[in-house]
Amino acid sequence: MQWPDWLWSRSPKGADDKQREAPAQDEPPYRLAGSWEKNMNQTDWSHYTSPQAITASVVTTAATLVLIRLYKTYLRRIPSVDYLKPGLFRRRSLYGYVTSVGDGDNFHLFHTPGGRWLGWGWLPRRRVANMKKLKGKTISVRLAGVDAPELAHFGKPAQPYGQEALNWLRSSLLHRYVRAYPYRRDQYDRVVCTVSQRRWLFFKTDVGYQMLQHGLATVYEAKMYSEFGGKEEQYRAAEARAKERKIGMWQEPGLLGKMLGRQKSVESPREYKTRMAALEKNAKTGHAK
Structure with missing residues (x-):
């Protein structure tokens, strides 16, 4: 009976230990770095520092910042005059729906950024008339x-x-969409704007x-808050x-107008306001005496 060769072979003392410690030439790389469990828990940072990963991260961050800027600048609705930032004046326009007209030269605007492109006027929840x-x-x-004649x-x-x-003004603007170009905020918390309407x-x-063409207003003559947009x-x-x-207001008064006391000379809204202010001042002075 032939005995196995390993029983007769002799190795120097400690040779078996060195052989166990030395890795084989064809052993997989993960065995060289440690156990399989240890390699599974390690993070390979090379995936995050590669040029491709850095480029993708920069592009994604830049695109996100651009979208946020786009939303805040052009797509976020401005609910009232208190939310108008100074940087908006003379630089941007406001597109919106006229909800009410209170006087011959002012009205209320519901801001609808993006207009019909973003569903205003035709999507169920973006119909201002139903709000x-x-x-x-x-x-x-x-x-x-412009300055329109005053109401009582x-x-x-x-x-x-x-x-x-x-x-x-009501027949022209009420319940319609207009574009306003803001210049400043006046003493009555109104936004002074040039307003255009698409036809x-x-x-x-x-x-x-x-309004000036129809003789329904005069050129604004006050020194404060006067804006013309060039x-x-x-x-x-x-x-x-x-x-x-x-x-309009420049026509000659007819017989009925003369009977009602209308004069040939037209009193402009600015002259009317000045006269009313003088009357109030005189009345207060008389009461004080």
Whole structure:
């Protein structure tokens, strides 16, 4: 009977231990670094520091920041004048839906960023006409560069053509979409804006300019909060043409108008306000005496 060779072979002392410690040449790499369990719990940072991983991270972060900036600048709705930042004036426009017209030269605007492209006016939850409790969610807008005749309020009498100016503005803007170009905030927390309205798809009309053409307003004459958006000469020319044509508030009073006390000389809204302020001052002085 032949005995196995290993029984007769002799190795130097400690050779078996060295052989067990020395890895084989064809042994897998994970056996060289340690046990299988140990390698499973280690993190291979080379995957995160590769050029491809760094590039993907930078592109993703940049795209996220751009989208956030885009939303905050163009897509976030501005609920009221208190949310208008100074950086918006003279740089951006506000597209919105006119919810009410309170006077011949001001109205309330519900901001609808993105317009119809983002569903305003046709998606169920974005139909402004069906919304309730709009109080506190609109921006008060004052037409820039024009001054309409005053209505009766606070015990003061109405000016001629004050109601006509209000009716015209309501018929032109109420429950319609307009674009407003803001310039500043006035003393009554209104935003002074040039307002345009799209007609026949491609054409835009300047609402203030149209009021001057129809003789329903004068060029704004007050020194404070006067803004024209670079259209002062155009506005003054429109007012001059309305005077020449004697239309609107510039027309000669008829027999009925004369019976009602209307004079030939037209009192502008600025002159009316100055006269009313003088009367109030005299009345207070008289009471004080």
